[in-house]
Amino acid sequence: MMRNAKTLRSDGGFYGWIALAGAALVYFGSCGIFYYTYGVFLPIMCDDLGWSRAAVAGGLSLGMLCVGLPSPLIGASIARFGPRVNMVFGNLLAALGLAGMSLAQEAWHVYFFYSLSGLGVGFGLYMACTTVVNNWFVRKRSLGMGLVVAAGGLGGFLFPPLVTWLISTVGWQISWVALAGIYFTFTVVIGGLILVRNKPEDLGQVPDGISIEPVMEEERINYRSIVYQSPVDWRVKQAIRKPATWLITTISAANFFAIGTISAHQVAYLKDVGFTPIIAAMSLSVLAGMSIVGRLGFGALALRFEVRHLAIASFAVQLIALAILLTTRNLTLIYVYAALFGISYGGLITALPTFVGGYYGRTHYAQILGLIFPVGMIFEAAGPVLAGTIYDATTTYTPAFATVAVISFMGLVSAILARPPKLRQ
Numbered sequence: 001m002m003r004n005a006k007t008l009r010s011d012g013g014f015y016g017w018i019a020l021a022g023a024a025l026v027y028f029g030s031c032g033i034f035y036y037t038y039g040v041f042l043p044i045m046c047d048d049l050g051w052s053r054a055a056v057a058g059g060l061s062l063g064m065l066c067v068g069l070p071s072p073l074i075g076a077s078i079a080r081f082g083p084r085v086n087m088v089f090g091n092l093l094a095a096l097g098l099a100g101m102s103l104a105q106e107a108w109h110v111y112f113f114y115s116l117s118g119l120g121v122g123f124g125l126y127m128a129c130t131t132v133v134n135n136w137f138v139r140k141r142s143l144g145m146g147l148v149v150a151a152g153g154l155g156g157f158l159f160p161p162l163v164t165w166l167i168s169t170v171g172w173q174i175s176w177v178a179l180a181g182i183y184f185t186f187t188v189v190i191g192g193l194i195l196v197r198n199k200p201e202d203l204g205q206v207p208d209g210i211s212i213e214p215v216m217e218e219e220r221i222n223y224r225s226i227v228y229q230s231p232v233d234w235r236v237k238q239a240i241r242k243p244a245t246w247l248i249t250t251i252s253a254a255n256f257f258a259i260g261t262i263s264a265h266q267v268a269y270l271k272d273v274g275f276t277p278i279i280a281a282m283s284l285s286v287l288a289g290m291s292i293v294g295r296l297g298f299g300a301l302a303l304r305f306e307v308r309h310l311a312i313a314s315f316a317v318q319l320i321a322l323a324i325l326l327t328t329r330n331l332t333l334i335y336v337y338a339a340l341f342g343i344s345y346g347g348l349i350t351a352l353p354t355f356v357g358g359y360y361g362r363t364h365y366a367q368i369l370g371l372i373f374p375v376g377m378i379f380e381a382a383g384p385v386l387a388g389t390i391y392d393a394t395t396t397y398t399p400a401f402a403t404v405a406v407i408s409f410m411g412l413v414s415a416i417l418a419r420p421p422k423l424r425q
Helices: 016-034 038-049 052-067 071-081 083-101 106-123 125-135 140-170 172-195 217-223 236-240 244-273 279-302 309-326 331-360 363-396 399-416
Strands: 005-007 210-212
Touching: 016 083, 016 106, 016 125, 016 140, 016 172, 038 052, 038 140, 038 172, 038 244, 038 279, 052 106, 052 210, 052 244, 052 363, 071 083, 071 106, 071 363, 083 106, 083 125, 083 172, 106 125, 125 140, 125 217, 125 331, 125 363, 140 172, 140 279, 140 331, 236 363, 244 309, 244 363, 244 399, 279 309, 279 331, 309 331, 309 363, 309 399, 331 363, 363 399
Parallel strands: none
Antiparallel strands: 005 210
């Protein structure tokens, strides 16, 4: 530790890692259940209720819209009440919506209950969890972001096989109720109420647990991260005037469109081309599991490499993965695709909050993210319905997955151009 730098401790140690663990548990339960299990339910509910895939996929799309569209309001709520309050009440609402899915007998039931769940997820998941990390960490922000969003990948790895087994054992209705109970326990009780705290200042601590007193300029330079970190906290009006903000928005939209389309339809696609339901579900688990590698790897690498360069590499890997998906029916290559796609989209999920925190600072992080996030959610919501509509019209997913590749290429170009913005004094 450099001269005149000290670690501040309260109640026996720096609480940031415990707060991070709470945010990670919330991310594990919420992301793993809300995002990754719907694709397992989709073909089974279609068969049981006699609905088209586009009709059932519409429930996920509406849920995603409800996650993203209120983001400016969510950002203001987080700034006013703190991420913890949003986690508790938002995820309680989400759990109620999941339980309500067990009652679905008409299409509007699915749309209503998953929209209700999506609204709760919007308040309680991505923005709230990453705000906790951004509040508690500066030097290790990217690593913290990677750890938290990696928990979502772990949830995606574990929950699809679990749900496949549950549905085969107790049916899809009771499975929704069981998931609602798991969701409530992880996100509301343990994560939100017991572990998470809003920011270090509430406990008499500071970000990273390190207080920097006035020191020599040389030591200040040594303390700074070797990757770009904004020297000032940007205001919202300043951020929205910069092209970098909208390039980051495009990066987010491209990745979320890919996630929405693939997560909703990959299981159905693989079953259509001859794979068994358990293999199809396992491929989704491989994708989600490898996203853990992408999320953790991106977070660790972003301590030493610029986030923009890592985003470029991630989109390149995503395009390779999609090319494999579009050209093969070989099981081994399907798993290669799932691994590559998981690594790429996992890294890009970590990229968004790392971009915003690194380029714009701590103070207005939630409000700035609240402007960027809804665009990504609109694209994520559009993906499942667009792919389902294309399938219903053509009985093939090839045009839909080719569209994903084109939009991912747009994300690659945006990442190349997204240099750190400069604030005029």
